[in-house]
Amino acid sequence: MSLLDKLNQDMKQAMKNRDKETLGVIRMIKASIQNESIKLGKDTLSEDEDLAILSREVKQRKDSLQEFKSAGRDDLVEKIETELSIVKRYMPEQLTEEELVRIVQETIQEVNATSKKDMGKVMSAIMSKVKGRADGSQIKDVVLQQLK
Template sequence: MISNTIDQEIKQAMLAKDQAKLRGLRAIKAALLLAKTEKGTSEEITEETELKLLQKLVKQRKESADIYKQQGREDLSIVEEEEIAVISAFMPKQLDAAEIEQIIVQLIKDSGATSVKEMGKVMGLANKELAGKADGKLIAELVKKQLA
């Protein structure tokens, strides 16, 4: 589980006085603690749930960084990007567009989808197959492109 690793990494970052890494690790730890305590969850968090949390944290920071760049606040944008780098280190390797497209083409072939009307069916399969390995927005764009 990721939470044991996070605790060790936090200790190392504190000793190294690495503020950027510490911020990112604390964000992960906070998200994991919230997930454990929400809705009376008594079980351990699954790897799939951890992955979704990490994706959510990265997505939030990307959106914030984009807003900061639009407003000319490079200083704040850099902080968000540092945290993205720390959080991304705990995620599986991200696939590039060509690899994603190849998987989507195969999923479309397997599912028998022929039009954009069946995009939901393909998206369900694609999200399951590519969980944590690709951005949902990119997956949706590529599925739509292949079905059009």
């Protein structure tokens, strides 16, 4: 089932349940997908493109969450945390810390990285492997630990 099909199905369910928060988030995701498909001139997006959109939505909400927390806006923090949990439902299962460390170590060996100077090579190779299953900052931290 494609992401758009799943969103449409969940949107209908949210309407039946009168779940305004879920409905609003699903509509935002669908709008992002539609905007991206218009921008790319495609009728349907690939799974990777859908994943990139979802990752962008998660990142936007995490950034907003940080801003609202630092500003002391607890009312908005709660709202964004709810939105974030709804968007994460559509993301692939996240890697555990152990899985991520293993992938990082394998990738470091593959690209023959020896120091922090090689971080760019390692990061680009890893990002193509994990595609949305791990947060970029989390990956960066693990890579830095491994490239001492």
